[in-house]
Amino acid sequence: MPGRTLPVMSDMPVAERPHMPDYGIDTPQWEPLPWSWAAERLGDGRNYWAVTVSAAGRPHALPVWGVWHDGEQRFAFSCSPRARKAANLAANPAMVLATEDIADCLSVEGRAERVADRARQEVWAERYVAKYGPGEVSVGFILANLLVEFVPERAFGMVESEFPTRATR
Numbered sequence: 001m002p003g004r005t006l007p008v009m010s011d012m013p014v015a016e017r018p019h020m021p022d023y024g025i026d027t028p029q030w031e032p033l034p035w036s037w038a039a040e041r042l043g044d045g046r047n048y049w050a051v052t053v054s055a056a057g058r059p060h061a062l063p064v065w066g067v068w069h070d071g072e073q074r075f076a077f078s079c080s081p082r083a084r085k086a087a088n089l090a091a092n093p094a095m096v097l098a099t100e101d102i103a104d105c106l107s108v109e110g111r112a113e114r115v116a117d118r119a120r121q122e123v124w125a126e127r128y129v130a131k132y133g134p135g136e137v138s139v140g141f142i143l144a145n146l147l148v149e150f151v152p153e154r155a156f157g158m159v160e161s162e163f164p165t166r167a168t169r
Contacts, residue, residue, distance in 0.1 A: 013035050013152075013155065015032030015033065015034065015035070015169075016032070016169045017030055017032070017169070018156060018169040023163075023164070024164040025164060027164060027165065029164075029165045030164075030165050030166075031165055031166060032166075033157045033158075033159070033166055037157060038106050038108070038155050038157050039068065039070050041099050041101070041104065041106045041157075042068035042075060042097075042099070042106070042108070043068040043070060045066075045099050045100065045101075046065065046100075046132075047063045047064070047065065047100045048063065048064055048065070048066050048075075048077070048097055048098065048099060048100065049061055049062070049063055049064075049096075049097070049098040049099075049100065050062060050063070050064045050066075050077060050079075050085055050095060050096075050097060051095060051096040051097070051098065052084075052085045052088035052089055052092070052095045052112075053088060053092050053094065053095075054084075054087070054088045054091060054092070055088075055091035055092055060084050060085060060088055062084075062085065063100070064077040064078075064079065064085075065077065065078075065128075065132060065137070066097075066150075067124065067127045067128050067131050069127065073151070073152065074149055074150065074151055075097060075108075075149070075150040075152070076115065076124040076127070076128070076147060076148065076149050076150065077147075077148055077150070078128070078141075078142050078145045078146060078147050078148065079145060079146055079148065080145055080146065081145065081146040083146070086114075086146050086148075089112050089113075089114070089148060090114075093111045093112050093113060094109070094110075094111055094112075095109075095110065095111070095112050095150065096108065096109050096110075097110065097150055097152075102160070103159070103160040103161070104157075104158075104159050104160070105156075105157065105158050105160070106155065106156070106157045107155065107156045107157075108150075108152045108154070108155040108156075109152070109153055109154045109155070110150050110151050110152040110153045110154075111150070111151055111153065112148050112149065112150045112151075113148070113149055113151075114146060114147070114148060114149075115147040115148065115149050120149075121142075121143055121147050122139070122143070124142070124147055124149070125139040125142035125143050125147070126139060128142050129142075154169065155169070156169050
């Protein structure tokens with residue numbers, strides 16, 4: 001993972017009707033969820049599912065805390081440098097990040113990279129503390145662990161109560 005530069009999302013994602021021919025999505029009443037809906041869930045959530053895959057193809061999913069920055073269109077989370085997700089991401093930077101809410105579901109595919117730059121680590125650590133509070137997490141704790149930056153490439157969202165008309169990719 002070191003040495004690569006991740007792309008910055010320069011434009012808002014384009015909403016598309018997902019290909020789900022057996023679920024009644026293809027109706028004239030379909031209206032896409034806006035990206036702001038997804039960004040709000042990424043920003044306001046407390047717990048997220050980080051799904052990684054090892055070099056051998058073995059999936060791994062565990063919850064993480066994390067911080068979304070809307071201006072940068074990036075999400076960051078921390079973990080032990082010896083965690084399975086850290087080893088998986090070193091071998092395969094593709095991952096899925098999902099919110100914990102299954103009624104207003106958001107699943108985001110993207111790529112992750114270790115944050116190596118100390119100034120960048122400190123920016124994310126301050127954002128972490130601002131979100132969760134100094135009683136929950138400290139800058140020192142975040143900086144003592146591996147900090148991972150996730151860049152979305154594709155997202156899928158749905159509101160359960162509006163599923164046929166609002167499921168969006």
